[in-house]
Amino acid sequence: MNSGTELFGTMVFSDAVMKQRLPEEVYQKLKRTMRGGHKLDPQVAGVVAEAMKEWALEKGATHYTHWFQPMTGITAEKHEAFLRTGRDGRAIMEFSGKELIQGESDASSFPSGGLRATFEARGYTAWDPNSYAFIKDGVLCIPTAFCSYGGEALDKKTPPLRSMEALNRQTLRILKLFGHHDVQAAHINCGPEQEYFLIDAEILNQRRDLMYTGRTLYGARPPKGQELEDHYYGVIKPRVAAFMKELNEELWKLGVTAKTEHNEVAPAQHELAPIYNVVNIAADHNQLTMEIMKKVAQRHGMVCLLHEKPFAGVNGSGKHNNWSLSTDTGLNLLEPGDTPAENAQFLLFLCAVLQAVDDYQEMLRISVASAGNDNRLGGSEAPPAIMSVFLGEELTDVLKAIDTDAPVNPKEKTLLRVGVHTLPRFPRDTTDRNRTSPFAFTGNKFEFRSPGAPMSVSGCNIVLNTAVAESLRQYAQRLEKADNFEGELHQLIRDVIRAHKRIIFNGNGYGSEWVAEAERRGLSCLATTADCIPRYVTPENVRLFENHGVFSEAEMRARCAIMAENYCKVLHIEAVTMLEMADRDILPAVSGFCGKLRDRTQRQGTRYEANTLEALEDLLDEAYDARCALEKALEQVNGGVDEKAAFKYRDFVLPAMRWLRAAADAMEAKMPSADWPFPTYGDMMFSVK
Numbered sequence: 001m002n003s004g005t006e007l008f009g010t011m012v013f014s015d016a017v018m019k020q021r022l023p024e025e026v027y028q029k030l031k032r033t034m035r036g037g038h039k040l041d042p043q044v045a046g047v048v049a050e051a052m053k054e055w056a057l058e059k060g061a062t063h064y065t066h067w068f069q070p071m072t073g074i075t076a077e078k079h080e081a082f083l084r085t086g087r088d089g090r091a092i093m094e095f096s097g098k099e100l101i102q103g104e105s106d107a108s109s110f111p112s113g114g115l116r117a118t119f120e121a122r123g124y125t126a127w128d129p130n131s132y133a134f135i136k137d138g139v140l141c142i143p144t145a146f147c148s149y150g151g152e153a154l155d156k157k158t159p160p161l162r163s164m165e166a167l168n169r170q171t172l173r174i175l176k177l178f179g180h181h182d183v184q185a186a187h188i189n190c191g192p193e194q195e196y197f198l199i200d201a202e203i204l205n206q207r208r209d210l211m212y213t214g215r216t217l218y219g220a221r222p223p224k225g226q227e228l229e230d231h232y233y234g235v236i237k238p239r240v241a242a243f244m245k246e247l248n249e250e251l252w253k254l255g256v257t258a259k260t261e262h263n264e265v266a267p268a269q270h271e272l273a274p275i276y277n278v279v280n281i282a283a284d285h286n287q288l289t290m291e292i293m294k295k296v297a298q299r300h301g302m303v304c305l306l307h308e309k310p311f312a313g314v315n316g317s318g319k320h321n322n323w324s325l326s327t328d329t330g331l332n333l334l335e336p337g338d339t340p341a342e343n344a345q346f347l348l349f350l351c352a353v354l355q356a357v358d359d360y361q362e363m364l365r366i367s368v369a370s371a372g373n374d375n376r377l378g379g380s381e382a383p384p385a386i387m388s389v390f391l392g393e394e395l396t397d398v399l400k401a402i403d404t405d406a407p408v409n410p411k412e413k414t415l416l417r418v419g420v421h422t423l424p425r426f427p428r429d430t431t432d433r434n435r436t437s438p439f440a441f442t443g444n445k446f447e448f449r450s451p452g453a454p455m456s457v458s459g460c461n462i463v464l465n466t467a468v469a470e471s472l473r474q475y476a477q478r479l480e481k482a483d484n485f486e487g488e489l490h491q492l493i494r495d496v497i498r499a500h501k502r503i504i505f506n507g508n509g510y511g512s513e514w515v516a517e518a519e520r521r522g523l524s525c526l527a528t529t530a531d532c533i534p535r536y537v538t539p540e541n542v543r544l545f546e547n548h549g550v551f552s553e554a555e556m557r558a559r560c561a562i563m564a565e566n567y568c569k570v571l572h573i574e575a576v577t578m579l580e581m582a583d584r585d586i587l588p589a590v591s592g593f594c595g596k597l598r599d600r601t602q603r604q605g606t607r608y609e610a611n612t613l614e615a616l617e618d619l620l621d622e623a624y625d626a627r628c629a630l631e632k633a634l635e636q637v638n639g640g641v642d643e644k645a646a647f648k649y650r651d652f653v654l655p656a657m658r659w660l661r662a663a664a665d666a667m668e669a670k671m672p673s674a675d676w677p678f679p680t681y682g683d684m685m686f687s688v689k
């Protein structure tokens with residue numbers, strides 16, 4: 001058996017491999033490009049390409065691809081063989097620098113949200129030298145950005161890089177003020193915890209809702225769900241353990257630092273967490289993780305469900321985005337320190353995050369909006385659609401003391417002066433964490449819990465990075481001008497706390513009292529994706545992203561259009577699937593059983609037959625009315641995929657879907673197992689032994 005250390009990174013054209021295989025001069029030039037964002041010199045690219053090809057051929061690769069992340073949210077690849085025929089007709093293996101740096105893609109079917117007219121349908125892909133190439137399934141994958149000929153980002157890779165640059169720029173400004181002249185670069189880190197379900201493939205094949213939509217659209221609750229909490233951190237079943245072992249090995253080969261694995265709360269639910277990495281690499285690795293989870297599950301006769309809410313009544317799956325800011329000198333800027341100066345700096349960065357979440361609550365909320373995640377957010381199991389920050393009692397008390405000029409320690413009667421006093425010690429608490437908060441401070445990082453399991457982490461990190469960059473930009477403006485740095489710093493921190501303390505909430509985020517309280521505080525609540533769409537391209541949001549060079553207004557409009565389109569299309573597929581299942585399976589099955597019951601009651605039936613028949617006939621009428629209402633609702637939308645259509649889906653289609661499901665689930669509960677056309681919730685959730 002191979003150990004993790006032997007396998008780790010064997011399929012990655014990593015720094016070590018480059019160092020070993022490239023001439024020193026070329027290696028140094030490439031490193032300079034990676035560090036400084038200089039353009040890669042074509043001659044260097046040629047040498048790198050040759051070395052990459054040789055390495056890939058040795059590893060058994062036959063093809064290469066520019067691996068990119070279009071706005072569909074999944075990854076795309078178009079394989080090209082290295083093979084070429086020489087003049088004498090013999091086969092040669094070739095891969096040039098040009099092919100490495102840039103590829104053209106006739107990608108007219110990828111969503112562009114109107115950024116690309118069809119006559120210029122081609123986009124081009126450009127190697128991101130900050131992400132290492134790797135081999136997957138015999139194909140050399142070159143991580144690339146995907147742009148239009150006008151230079152607009154058509155992908156989920158370019159904007160995070162731009163947002164990292166923006167945050168890097170402002171962080172360095174602030175760090176200079178604190179005297180950190182040795183820091184050359186800020187690192188923005190992300191550790192995404194990935195939740196997923198595993199169910200038996202045989203069972204999935206009998207459920208068209210799971211097959212087409214990734215979630216169950218029908219299904220009566222089983223007698224046992226997650227109430228005993230006997231699955232959480234429970235013993236991992238042998239079949240799942242075998243899956244996890246192979247998954248880890250596959251990921252390690254690709255340099256993905258899969259580290260933690262355990263059972264989650266719901267039956268059949270699990271989690272994988274990697275060791276954190278810089279955001280763009282973490283995003284690439286998370287995309288790979290999701291893809292490989294699906295592949296490996298298949299090899300084990302299972303299906304990996306990444307939907308936000310595959311099953312009603314038990315927890316859905318999220319992707320907790322652990323986020324922190326550090327420096328190339330190894331300083332974690334969100335870690336409280338030991339000296340007054342370190343603490344002042346910590347408080348300032350903490351304030352920057354508080355202000356960012358408060359000022360751009362809507363944008364953060366929008367970054368995790370989708371038809372799937374609407375089923376999860378606010379469902380008493382996942383953070384609500386209202387953004388707030390959990391800081392814990394101790395830290396909140398410190399901020400309160402600064403806000404009110406109150407003595408930190410009543411006995412001492414000294415006021416807390418930022419930059420002069422050390423902070424009172426607050427335990428770096430990692431045990432008593434508030435799981436109901438969407439955005440929690442967890443000792444030396446923030447954990448954003450709202451993203452849905454299938455989402456790319458790019459979306460929320462773009463917003464987070466840019467919004468924090470904006471807070472820091474404002475602080476730098478003010479502090480750079482100050483004559484008395486310490487005094488100004490204290491005032492600034494106090495001003496930020498006063499202006500943004502409404503975003504701090506340490507209580508129960510699931511309670512209905514919080515919704516009322518949040519409204520009193522003037523916090524925004526965008527309950528569904530339909531509500532998010534009109535709030536996407538507001539003047540404040542455009543100003544934020546344009547000022548920091550992250551998105552142009554056109555790019556934002558495109559992304560908003562894709563979000564609306566996606567919401568409408570997903571709900572359309574769900575509605576049509578429900579109709580098909582109702583018409584072809586559920587209604588005929590119930591009607592057939594009612595026929596049998598009617599026969600029996602005509603010839604001396606028992607109370608069971610008579611009562612069941614009566615109940616089922618009522619429900620059958622109800623279900624039929626609901627399916628007709630759903631069909632009507634779909635006619636009203638009439639194939640629309642824009643903002644207006646989104647509201648129609650929210651107001652007409654979704655209620656009809658809920659009505660139809662309620663009637664069908666009630667019928668399921670009364671039907672004999674043998675006559676019900678699909679596997680039940682119990683069959684699915686307890687399918688993997």
Ligand code: ADP
Binds near residue numbers: 190260322323332
């Ligand atoms: P829990 O479920 O208890 O929150 P996990 O171990 O499942 O913890 O996941 C924590 C995640 O946070 C891991 O991916 C870890 O690498 C990441 N993480 C830890 N420290 C940092 C940090 N400073 N910045 C970003 N991510 C971090």
Ligand code: MG
Binds near residue numbers: 193271273
């Ligand atoms: Mg975890």
